[in-house]
Amino acid sequence: MDDLHAQLKDLEERLFEPAVRGSRQMLVELLSADFREIGSSGRLFDLADVLTELAADPENIASRTLEDFDARLLSQGIALVTYRASRASPDKATVRTLRSSIWRLEADGKWRMLFHQGTLTR
Template sequence: MDDLQARLKDLEERLFDPAVRGSRQMLADLLSADFREIGSSGRLFDLEDVLTRLPVDPEDIALRALEDFDARLLSDGIALVTYRATRASPDKPAVRTLRSSIWRLEADGHWRMLFHQGTLMR
């Protein structure tokens, strides 16, 4: 389980990387074809929404960090990841969120994110 935890943490952190967030192909490599996200705004996004919006999102210059990372197998090839994230921008207050993701081991042997949700911490 330690190997899986380290692998999934690495994949989550890749999604924080501005180079990955700025690349439609790199994002597509990490997200499942039937990906869904509930953003901290409460809005529902699908894969195409994310692939279209993230590469041009001006907030992506922000630094992101995660803490309290945990990964748990829900069944064979399905894992739940939870953590706290902080997004810091030079000209804005830091934003803290609780995050959860469901990762699936797909037929090609790669883990891809199937679902993600962010909840603002107050």
């Protein structure tokens, strides 16, 4: 489980990188074809929405960090991760969120995010 914990943490952190967030190709490698997200805004996104919106997101330059990372297997090939994230932009207040993701080991042997949710915190 320690290897899986480290692998999923690495995958989550890759999604914080501006180069990944701005690349459709890199996002497709990390997100499942049937990906869904409930953003901290309360809006529901699918993969097509994320591919379009992240490329144009001005917050891609923001510094993102995660802490209190936890990963748990829900069943064979399905894992839940939870953590706290902070997003700091040069000209805006730091945004803190509680995040959860469901990762699935897909047929090609790669872990891809199936679901993600962000909830604003104080």
